[in-house]
Amino acid sequence: xxxxxxxxxxVVTDDAGRVLLCxxxxxTRRYAxxxxxxxxxxxxxxxxxxxxxxxxxxxxxxxxxxxxxHLSVPPGEAAAGRAGPLPDVLVHVFRARTAGVGPAxxxxxxxxxxxxxxxxxPEVVTPLTRVAVTDATAGRSGVLRxxxxxxxxxxxxxxxxxxxxxxxxxxxxxxx
Numbered sequence: 001x002x003x004x005x006x007x008x009x010x011v012v013t014d015d016a017g018r019v020l021l022c023x024x025x026x027x028t029r030r031y032a033x034x035x036x037x038x039x040x041x042x043x044x045x046x047x048x049x050x051x052x053x054x055x056x057x058x059x060x061x062x063x064x065x066x067x068x069x070h071l072s073v074p075p076g077e078a079a080a081g082r083a084g085p086l087p088d089v090l091v092h093v094f095r096a097r098t099a100g101v102g103p104a105x106x107x108x109x110x111x112x113x114x115x116x117x118x119x120x121x122p123e124v125v126t127p128l129t130r131v132a133v134t135d136a137t138a139g140r141s142g143v144l145r146x147x148x149x150x151x152x153x154x155x156x157x158x159x160x161x162x163x164x165x166x167x168x169x170x171x172x173x174x175x176x
Contacts, residue, residue, distance in 0.1 A: 003087040008048040009035030009128065010096040011136035012060055018115040019133055020098075021122070022055060022107075031114075031125045033093070033132060044092040052096070055111055057103030060096040066136045067143025068092055069128055093132045095141075 011033060012020040021031040036051030038044065045062060052060050071089040107113060116122060118137040121130065127147050135143050 005087045005089045006038040006044075007035060007089050007091045008038065008044050008051060008094070009033040009091055009132065010048055010052055010060060010062070010094040011066060011133055012052065012056075012058065012096045012098060014098050014115060016115075017118070019118050019121070019137075020056060020058070021114055021116055021125070021129065023112040023114070023122075024110060029124075031116075031122045031129060033126075033129050034111075035091070035093075045094075048092070048094050048096070053104070055107060056113055057105040057107045059099040059104045061099045063095040063097060064141050066093045066095050066132060066141060067145060069132065069143075070146045071128060071149045072146065073149060091128060093128070093136070095136050 009032075014020070020034060022034050023029050023031050034052045034055045035048065036055065038047045042050075048062060049060065052058065069091045071091060073088075118133050121133060127149050131145060131147055135145075
């Protein structure tokens with residue numbers, strides 16, 4: 001495992017059940033869940049509330065933790081122009097809903113927000129987005145997943161669903 005980064009994201013839904021996604025940058029960038037990195041000595045709940053408000057302008061209510069997702073880059077793969085390996089990332093993904101009828105503020109430039117049906121996500125989404133939306137809309141909680149992410153990796157089809165535990169506990173999966 002390389003350097004480790006802690007992050008948060010949320011599957012934010014509105015009253016119609018649509019999912020809020022952010023398309024970063026210009027051109028044909030991938031869509032992703034809103035979120036960000038934890039600051040030093042910050043807990044994941046506070047980081048999620050802060051980062052999602054800052055990125056989207058929406059105040060949200062966290063419902064529960066969908067799961068913890070380990071994003072890793074396969075050995076030997078690095079981003080163009082990068083001297084060393086990309087960090088592994090552990091992402092706490094929450095299930096959340098909007099609080100209020102509209103955003104409480106304006107999102108910063110560079111994030112194009114849009115609402116999507118969970119069954120009809122854009123073709124180009126991050127691997128984490130695809131699998132976390134699938135888990136969240138299936139009602140899963142406490143999921144543990146490894147999600148391979150490398151330069152240019154795009155999830156254009158649903159990943160396999162976590163198998164329910166035989167004892168009735170929440171589904172868990174450590175496979176991609």
